[in-house]
Amino acid sequence: MRQLRGADQGSAILEFLVVGLLILVPLLYVLLTVLRVESAAMASTQAVREAGRAFMMSDTQEQGRRAAQAAVALAMADHGLAVPASALRITCAPACLTPGSVLHFHLDWTVDLPWLPPPLGGRDRGFPISVDYELQSDAYRALPS
Numbered sequence: 499m500r501q502l503r504g505a506d507q508g509s510a511i512l513e514f515l516v517v518g519l520l521i522l523v524p525l526l527y528v529l530l531t532v533l534r535v536e537s538a539a540m541a542s543t544q545a546v547r548e549a550g551r552a553f554m555m556s557d558t559q560e561q562g563r564r565a566a567q568a569a570v571a572l573a574m575a576d577h578g579l580a581v582p583a584s585a586l587r588i589t590c591a592p593a594c595l596t597p598g599s600v601l602h603f604h605l606d607w608t609v610d611l612p613w614l615p616p617p618l619g620g621r622d623r624g625f626p627i628s629v630d631y632e633l634q635s636d637a638y639r640a641l642p643s
Contacts, residue, residue: 531611535625538609541577545570546603546631549586553601554633559594570605581607597639603631 549566556562570586585607591600608624 542605542627542629545573546605546629548573550603550633598637599635601633605629
């Protein structure tokens, strides 16, 4: 009996290494990837809301676009992310900053996935994030100058 028990020494370390490398490391990577994508989605939602608020507080359309870009950049920087300036699109119907007009904010960008090697990621090494936000201008707003 002692010989059979002695042959089992050291196998727990080997099992731990195999389980750790084959199961836990990929599971940790998937968890980190999901958390990064979810964080980017929440940051994008906050960013377009802030862009809408900043745009609506502006007096002119050009000032509103600059304020919206700055709001998006600041909101994303709070989460440690950065988006290109071309990611935010603002459309207005019938005209921006007129009473009762509907403003549509669209943020479209790609969040990079952590530690993704080029052969697996190809050209697009990220996850696409797209957020829409609509806001109606106040009916009693003064006409833009």
